Structures are given as C-alpha cells and as structure tokens.
Amino acid sequence: MKKTFLLVALFVALALVVASCGGGSSDDPAAAGKKLFAESIIGAQPGCSTCHSLDADTVIVGPSLAGIGTRGDAAYIRESILDPNVILVEGFPSDTMPPVWGDELTEDQVDQLVAYLLTLK
Numbered sequence: 001m002k003k004t005f006l007l008v009a010l011f012v013a014l015a016l017v018v019a020s021c022g023g024g025s026s027d028d029p030a031a032a033g034k035k036l037f038a039e040s041i042i043g044a045q046p047g048c049s050t051c052h053s054l055d056a057d058t059v060i061v062g063p064s065l066a067g068i069g070t071r072g073d074a075a076y077i078r079e080s081i082l083d084p085n086v087i088l089v090e091g092f093p094s095d096t097m098p099p100v101w102g103d104e105l106t107e108d109q110v111d112q113l114v115a116y117l118l119t120l121k
C-alpha cells in the first residue's frame, strides 16, 4: 500500500517535471513544433509525420524533410504548409498534401512547425 502511494507520488512528480519542460511552447517554438510534427493525428487529420520521414532515404507519401532547413527559408516552408500546391516538390503529385493546415492549425502552431523545420539542417 505504502509502496503504491510512493509510486503514484513519484509518477505525479515526474509528470509535473515533464509538463513544466514541455510547457515552454512559447519560449521554444522549435521544440513545440517538433512535438507537433511527431503527432500521428492533428485535429482531424493525419499528422505531418505520417507522410514525411526525417530520414533522407525514406520517402513515405511526401518527400523526406531531412535537411529542409537548408533547402527552403521560412517563407517557403510556411507556404508549403499552408498552400501546398503553389510550389510542388519535383516528383510528387499535386493535391496529395492536404491543403487543410490553415484551418487545422493555429497561427502559433504554424510558426512552431516552421521554426522546427528550419532547424533540420
């Protein structure tokens, strides 16, 4: 019984530590973007990582985003997310990346994803 309580207390303490680290989304947009990118579902949509790998040699549905921070600047990445059909990555068809992110993501979340993707050098 006592042991269980200790375990629960430890768990709560750990959860608090994790929450306080992860809660710094506004201080560290790139870290928040990294987390968001990894979500398998965002809103009602399959998340970014279901179509994009971060391994240069692995193509899922969309291109690998390894090194995207060296291929595009913030404006390009933002446009790729919000208006994917404007500039298509060679070899990938249009209308494959869902043009839903302007509705599905908040402005802050778009900023966080852009900040994160810019760190992928």
Ligand code: HEC
Pocket: 046, 047, 048, 049, 050, 051, 052, 061, 062, 063, 064, 065, 068, 071, 072, 077, 080, 081, 084, 085, 087, 088, 089, 092, 093, 094, 095, 096, 097, 098, 101, 113, 117
């Ligand atoms: C259903 C699959 C799918 C999902 C989900 C998806 N994408 Fe894409 N994405 C693609 C495809 C296909 C392309 C290439 C065609 C194009 O340029 O639109 C692409 C292109 C891109 C590019 C341009 C890459 C380059 O090399 O220039 C970026 C950046 C990008 N996506 C980011 C994201 C982010 C961030 C999310 C999540 C908010 C996301 N994508 C969700 C399929 C997807």
